[in-house]
Each structure stands twice: as structure tokens, then as C-alpha cells.
Amino acid sequence: MATAPRVGGLADAVYENAETDPGRVALARKDDAGNWQDVTAGQFRDEVIALAKGLLAQGVRFGDRVGIMSRTRYEWTLFDFALWSIGVQSVPLYPTSSAEQVFWMLHNAGASACLVEHEDHAMTVGSVIDRLPQLRKLWQLDADPVAELTAAGAHIDDEVVHRHRMAVTPDATATLIYTSGTTGRPKGCVITHANFMAEADNIVMRYETVFSSKPGDEAATLLFLPLAHVFGRMVQVGAVRGRVKLAHQPELAARALLPDLQSFRPTFILAVPYIFEKVFAAARRRAEADGKVGPFDKAVEIAVRYAEAQENKAFGTGSGPSASLRMQHQIFDKLVYGKVRAAMGGRVRHAMSGGSAMERRLGLFFAGAGVTIFEGYGLTESTAAATANPPERTRYGTVGTPVPGTTVHIAEDGEIWLYGGQIFHGYHNDPKATDAVLHDGWFATGDLGALDEDGYLTITGRKKEVLVTSGGKTVSPVSLEERVRAHPLVAQCIVVGNDRPFIAALVTLDPEAVAHWLAMRGKPELPPTDLVRDPDLETEIRRAVVAANTLVSQAESIRTFRILANQFSEEHGLLTPSLKLKRKAIETAYSVEVDALYKA
Template sequence: MSSIPSLLRDRIAATPDAEAYRVPSDGGWTSLTWREVGERVRGLALGLSKLGSGPGTRVSILCSTRLEWILTDLAVLATGAATTTIYPSNTAAESAFVITDSGSTIVIAENDDQVAKLRSVQKELSDVAHVVVIDGSAADDGWVVTLDSVSDGEGDYDAMVDAIAQNDLATLIYTSGTTGRPKGVELTHDNWIYAAGAVRELDLLSGDDLHFLWLPLSHSFGKLLEVVMIHIGVPTAIDGRLDKIAENLGVVKPTIMAAAPRIFEKIHNTVVATQQREGGAKLRIFTWARKTGIRVVKARQRGAEIPVTTRLEYAVADRLVFSKLRARFGGRIRFFISGAAPLSQDIAEFFDAAGLTILEGYGLTESSAGSFLNRPDSVRFGTVGPPLPGTAVRIAEDGEVLIGGRGIMRGYHGLPQESAEALDDGWLRTGDIGELDEAGRLRITDRKKELIKTSGGKYVAPTYLEGRIKAACPYVSHVFVHGDLRNYVTALVTLDMDVVTPWAQAESLPADAEKLSGHPRMREEVEKAIDQVNADQASYATVKKFAILAEDFTVETGELTASLKIKRKAVEARHSATLDSFYA
């Protein structure tokens, strides 16, 4: 196959009546077959073609993760156009930038709220001929039309699909912009076909699996999963509502789910805090089970034989504790996949002990999201696994990870100089520092631009410390480690109020974030975690001072990217007074 639409066509021909997608519906779930998906995509593609979608054009999608995102994406691609992705949390100005920079002439918006956002910057969107709203009303001026009104087009669908070449542009994804202005990453049909085919070659998934998708489809990780499941024929249950993840897992009972590390941290912290709050025998059993499980996991990682007595203890721990945790996720999870940011090894070990192995992977938007992945039979925590088949890796003299292969982007949209800086004779400069182990697994030590160099000339990896501290204290939401060109390392800590509030109430402490952030008892809990992490660090890498903030970092305040990574410059700017006070 040469394109994503031809991939879909092949899937429909191979398994027309198999389940493709499952979506929430009137308190339950409704399924669509691949044949039904094909019919809806065909109608939408021909309707969008009449609106002007076609070869050489771009269509922006401003929508949360839901079935219509995938259907409209596939329809846009079938016309020969490229999809430009916009996070629904983006501001009007941010949305306008992506739409105008990409040259989009059509925007697909989720609802009237998103249309209102576009209306507020309509003067800047002079090239946009139509806004197609999924859940909303058409406008009298004709600028806004409904998705239903363009879902029944007529014409030669197969001819449109056949005309798409493998090197045609398929997707423009704007980088989340942890530093500077977002850049549009140009990814071709062949980029996605390669990446999805490489995952298929690993033989990890089959049509018997059930994939649960909540990740933003505006992110490259979500987009890759969309194409992978079409390629392999895996049904996907879709619901992008974060507050429904736990509930949905129990109902849908998926076998696989991918997530950003923050989701696994939240689950871990909720479980640990609940046990600590209950105390007594339950806490003692949980603590014993956790230690037993971690002991088994570490032995497996070393390749050591596990004594019979330890195996018996682990069986008891599994029956009393871990089996109940698995049941909360539906009881059928074969493995989780983690990407988009580093996963703490402590968190990975806890989940593995519970029989919920997390396969950590690695890739950039610029490499079609998937470049490395741990394999179920050879997981090594702390690494992102070996490269996917067909991906090449090289470590530069300064430790930077370079990636080569068919998954590498065409370049940055309209930015030849930045493209030349990122691409070195076909190799992608990732900006990450890493090393390869004896089995060819990659270990990422930190972002090249985010490494802290103290005034004493020592290098410190902030994300490593941040992950360790979050794993050591269940009440912590985010940690920001600071100290570049300073004489010691400090940290800002935010609280996860969903987890903290029940604990605070049980301890007769104020459940108000403002009051709790300054309470000695709360500080004691955080300090205990930081001391625990400091204990096995070199002196120059230990956190000497910290502050607990009253407000969490969020996407809305600009301190997190849409994939929940910290925007370091934004945090430094917003909290400069607090950071400076550490060194006064």
C-alpha cells in the first residue's frame, strides 16, 4: 500500500465485518465494523472534496479524541489533502497561527465553542473557506457548515485514493513548543506506513486484542496508534475524556492501552495514598506485597533465579493485592505502552510487580512518534528498548541520539534553515542525550537543552530527579528541578489535590490548596520524599531547597504541553521570584 487511505481500503477488504471502533453511546457502547467505517469515510471524503479538499491543500482538525476525529482525518487524506492537527485546548491565537502557517483552507471544529474561538480570529483566517462543525449549527453566512451536510458526497472515491503517492504530505503536526515557537513537522504517507508496519512486524498485537484510546489524536503518538490499529486490524474503543479513563477501563476491559507517564504516576499515587490513608493491617499487607513484588521484578531484570519461597510469597501477594489492582483495569490488560515523556523506573517496577507491565517506548514527532520500544519478553526498565525494525540509531560524540530511517520527517514546514539544522545527511538530531546497552536498548538520560550545569561545572539530569521524587511521594503532581548556572539544585513542587484531599481530611488538615501548600505537615511529607531521593545522589545533584506551590502546572496556564510535559521556560518565567529566593 502507498497511502493511509489505501491501507484502510486493504483492511476493509480483509476483514469487512470485524469490529473497527467502539464508542460511548447512551450509557453503553456502540460498535462499527470496518465496512461501516469505510462507507462513512467515503461519503465524507467526497463531500469534503466538493468543499475544496484535495491534493496540495491542508485541512485543520480542532477536536478532542473521538470517532469523528479519525473519520474526518481519514476522509481528508482520501481526498489527497493533508491533515493539520490542533489541540482543542489551544487558544484562539494559537489556533490561528497553526491554521495560517499551515495554509489550511478548511477547518473541522468539534462544537460551537470551538467555532466561537475561530470566529474571534476570523479576520486572520482569510484563506479558510469553510469551517465544518461536528456538533453544532451552520451559520447564515455559509462560513460554518455541519459535518452531516458534507457526509454524502458523490464521485469516484477510488480514483482519488489511487492518485495519492507514498511521498505525498499526509500530516502537519506542530511541535508542542517546550521552547520557542511551534514548528510544523511534515510527515508523509510513507512515514506513517513505515512506522505502523514496523510495529506490526514486532507481532505484539492481533485482531483479538482490544485497544483503548484516550490519547490526543492531535499528538503524533495518538496518530501513530490510529494507523497501527488499521494496519493490524485491532478494534479500538475511543473516549478522550481523562476523567473517564478509570471507569472506561473497568467497563471496556481492553487488552492494551497507551498513555503518557503522568497517567501511570496518577494511578500509582492514588493507590499508594489510599493504602496509607486506610493504615492498619491493609497498609502492612500492601507494603509487604509491594516489597515482595519489587524483589521479584528486580530479580527478573537481573536474570536471576527466583527462590521457591519468594515465588510462594509473590503468589500470596498477587492474590491479596495485585489481582485486585488488575481487576480495576478490566482484568485483561496484556501490557501498557508509555511514551511522550520519560517514565520513572520506580513506577515501571511497581506496575510490573502487579502484572501490568509497561512497555516504554521513544520517538519524536519528527520520527513519526515510534522509533524504539521495549519488547514484552525482554523489558529493561530505565530504557526505551531497541529500535523498531528499519530504524537506525547512532550516538554522536557529545552523546546526542541520532535516528535514521523511513520514519524521519520531510522537514519543518516553511523553515529550511531549521530543517537543515535538525536533519544531518538523513539523520535526525533528536536533542536527547542517551546511550546504548549491550543488547542495543536505548537509555535516554535527558534532553540536551535541559541538562542543568551548575556553577561548579557539574551536569545534573532534571527529569530523572523529577520522576524519582514523584514516585516517592503520592501527594505530588509535578516537580520542577532547577539550578542551571546556580551553585546548587532546587525544586518547585505541586500537589495532586485529587489524591491529597482525602489524606488531608483524614489527618484533620486544611483541604484547601493554598493553606495546605504552606502547612508544616505537608512540607514534612514532601521533604521525606526528597531526602529519600537525595540519599543515593552525588552531593551536587541533590535538591537543597524546595517550595510547594499552591497551584498545579496545567496546560491552560501554559506550564504544560498538551502531552503533559513541563514547559521549562514558562515555569521559570512564571515562578522566577520563588526560584531566585532560593539563592538569595
């Protein structure tokens, strides 16, 4: 178990890396032509200290809070470590935040300055700036504030930054991360330097095989998770502290992400299940378009069986893949699995997944295809992962065992409680909310789960999301939704039925998958409102619902469903930035459709 240092803060790693190996490639960034350019540890240190001096020159002071409203990009990491170098707390703002959300977070945090990505963000902040008298500075990344600030601080001696840095202690606040939340006003989670160090260092140590470099095969990761989210920030901190080459990609959409995976060629990635679902679905569509869907599905079956055999061997319940299975696996490795790995750049052998649950079969397929996905679980309040599957004994379909230094307890009502060095210090300016979830250092998560005999955690739902039908039947919607979403045509699924006579569902479609499905059947493209009434499409979705219903009793099963013409989106306030469903918002927005499910 790694223990947090008694002195210092997160920025120290930048300076220590540059001191010990200034020529090591620490990051990569794209130039104007779209090509990756290496940034050494020494260069990054110089950029960080120059920016820190510029911030001081423009009046940013030790203990201040500075908002950052941007997509994931190199400059965010640069600003984070420059702010931490002078004892300043960063306050991430989601790029899709509304003006009122931006106002609330900047006001609640008492931010003295804010960095935004482009003019639209600047206008969002500008629309509420008259209500933020404490906000003195606003910088816009597209206007190159790095050059402006670097020039402004050129006259300040480096030693001034170092004096600020030496005054930072592990228990000092590093950032206020506002929970996106599925309901209510965001709360600012107080995350300290020690929280991040405990989290990142234990992850890097536990997953040494993932984070370590070999001669000629340096560890590298492409960060595409939102840096406004704690998962993305943990990746950033872990990469710097673990000396992993780090690059950034601002779009989570597969069409933008996959080309960068192929050009940057990371050795591991950290993602949400959506990304792996997209990679798998795209591979299957290509196989179907080439008339090879039969062999592809056979390859999937072999990969799943192969990974299950390896899993059984790891847990002492089997002898591993048979000679016949190994031979079939070897054949499909050239025909199918290698192409799947190539879609992620060709060098990826490991991945970490969080944010929501991954279907067991999908995890087994990727493992059989040569990419082991370590599924984990955590929250903003636990500075990302509290549990994760161990490299030597991955149990697919679970979120693993506690990371080193963490303890997991299941309360009498099934709620998951967490304890450890990465547990946050409370909600900023909200002692009532803090007291509701922190009990003598234990964090009551609000999630429901179970520990098996080997200490592996399975998430079964959220306390607030459990549905109770009018007949008194209690239903956890998560497993049903995941199973329906496993169908290639399905993008999202939300199960409803609280205070209703039975369980029903709203389903949205994946446009790329639907376009392919139509083309393969010689059907014309239709407007979404007409498409959802296609009887063949309805039959396909009904198969997904029937498959989901096999997981539960008849009283808990989905009796009816409605296909929607449009997906739930973050822009319309129906998803959190980590792509979780905002259940109450969706049920309100689609109240007519939900009511219709119970009138048919």
C-alpha cells in the same frame, strides 16, 4: 522489518479491511446513553467514503490542508481517513491552543478548511479568521457536520473517491503536526504516509503478541492520548492497520478515564507515565483507607522482586523467581494485583508508555502485577517511537532498543541521532530549522542519552535543559525530578539552578493524594495557600527530596525547595499537551518564588 508499500496511502487499509472481513468489529463508539456500540470494518468504510464525498462536494481538493481542533473522539479518526482518502493533509491543532497559536498554525499550513469540536473552538478560530483569507470552510463537530457533509456528497459516485485515493503515493504528505515545543513558535513537522506506515507496521509486527487477537479474546485498545500528538496518531494508524478494535476517550484525567477502561475493557493501552502513576497511587490510597497499607506495600515489594527475578532470567543473570517468591506472588495476585488489573478493565496484560520517563520501580511493580509496560522513546519528528523495550527482554528503567528499521547513534556530546523510515521530511516552510536537525537522513534529536552493552537506550536529559550552576557544575534535572515525583503527594517537580549557586526545586501537590493524606491523619482540609505551610506536609516532601539526592553528588543535589499552592497546567501555558514542563515559562511565571529560594 516491515517495509513501506511502493504505492498507496494510509486510507487504503480501511478499504482493504472492509473488503476482506466487512463484519469484523473495527471500532467502538459511545451512544447518547453512554454505552459502547460496535462499528464493523464495512460500516466504517462506508462512513469514511460518504464523508470523503461530502468534503469533495464542499470544495476540499487533493493536496489541500484541513485543520482539526478537537479532543480525542471517534469523529477525528473518521475525518482523518476521509481526508486521506482524497489526498488531503490533516493539520492537528491542540484543543487548548490560544488564538495566536491557532492563527499561526492555520496560516503557516495554508489551511483551506478547519474542523473544530465545539463553540468555544469556533470562537477561537473566528477571532483570527479575518487574518486567514485562505480559510474557506469551518465545521463544528457538536453541530453534526458528518450528517451535513454526507448529505452534501450523496450525489457523487464512490469511484470519484477511489480515483483520488489511487493517486496518493507513500511519499505524499499525510499530516503537518506542529511541535508543541517547550520554547519558541511551533514548527510544522512534515509526516508522510510512508513515515506512518513504517512506524505503525514495524510496531505491530514487533509486538505481535500485543496486537494479535485470539478467538474469543479480540485485541482492543482505548485511545485517550491527544490525537493532536504524534503518539495518539500512531496508535490510531496502528490500530487500523493492525486490525485492533479501537475506541476513544476524550479526557486524560483519571476520574474520567478509569470508568471507561472498566467498561470498554481493552487488552492493551498506550499511555504516558502519569496514567500508571495515578492507577498505582489510587490503589495505595484505597489500601490505606481500608487499613491495609502494610500488606499493600508488602505486595509492591514482592511484585518488584518477582519482576526483577524474571528480568534477570531474561538477560541470563539469574534463574528466575524462587519457589518462595512464586508462592508469595500467587497469594498477592488474588489480594492485590487482580484489583490493580481490574481498575484498568481486567483484560490489560500489556501497555506501552512514552512521552516522558517512567521510574524503574513503577515499571517493575506493574510487571509483577501482571501488566508488562514497554517503555519507549520518540518524537514528533520520528513519527512516535524510535526505540521501545522488546517483549521478550524488557529492561525496566530504559527506553529499550531501536524498533525494526531504526538506527540509533550517540554523538560525541551525548546527543541521540536517529535514522529510519519513520524520520520526518523536515519542517514546513522552514529550511533553516530543517537543516539544523537533519543531516544526510539522520535526525539530531536534541536529547541526551546512552546505550548500554546490550543496545538499550537510557535518556539522560535534553541538551537545552542541562543546568550549569554559577560554580560551573553541570546538572541534568530529569532524574532528580522523576525521583521527587515518585512520592505519592507530589504531582510535579521542576529543578532550577541555572547560573545560581546551587540546585533547588519547585514542587506541586496531587489534590486527591493530599486530601487522603489529611483524612488519614485527622487533619482538617485547608486552603492551598495554608496547606503548603503545613510542617508535616513539608516533612513528607523533604523525604522525597532526600531520596532524590541519593542519586547524585552533593554538588548536584537539591539544597532547598518550595511547595506551590497550584499545579502547573497546560491552560496557563506551563505544560505542553503531552504534559512536559515548559521550563522557561514556569521559571518566568514563578520568578518571585525562584528568587526566594536563593534569599533564604
